[in-house]
Amino acid sequence: MPATKFICPDGKRIDITDCLSSCPKQQRCMFLPTLRAVANSLNRQISEPTVTELIAGIRETFLKKTTDYAVDPASVLYALHGQAVHSINERHTQGNILSEERLKDEITSGQFDS
Numbered sequence: 001m002p003a004t005k006f007i008c009p010d011g012k013r014i015d016i017t018d019c020l021s022s023c024p025k026q027q028r029c030m031f032l033p034t035l036r037a038v039a040n041s042l043n044r045q046i047s048e049p050t051v052t053e054l055i056a057g058i059r060e061t062f063l064k065k066t067t068d069y070a071v072d073p074a075s076v077l078y079a080l081h082g083q084a085v086h087s088i089n090e091r092h093t094q095g096n097i098l099s100e101e102r103l104k105d106e107i108t109s110g111q112f113d114s
């Protein structure tokens with residue numbers, strides 16, 4: 001199940017789609033493109049279990065896969081930054097360097113840095 005709600009700074013929850021279309025608060029807590037990037041990063045379509053999931057707690061991974069949940073967008077910024085670095089590495093590696101390659105087998109998948 002995906003993340004379906006954002007947690008606003010005042011602790012209230014809002015559907016991500018509602019937040020992205022119009023913030024009901026006086027002022028957005030974060031720049032709209034950043035919120036869109038956070039939303040995209042939360043619902044990546046990877047069907048195999050990932051290394052990131054395997055190193056997280058079993059209960060956390062189970063609940064994320066079986067239950068809709070809410071996230072504080074500010075808490076995702078470091079993860080988003082990490083994903084951006086993967087993209088930068090992927091686009092700026094020249095020659096015969098193997099970089100940012102998602103490898104998978106019948107059990108799991110993981111993306112490896114150069």
Ligand code: SF4
Nearest residue numbers: 006008019023028029
């Ligand atoms: S922009 Fe921030 S404060 Fe506004 S609805 Fe979205 S999460 Fe809540």
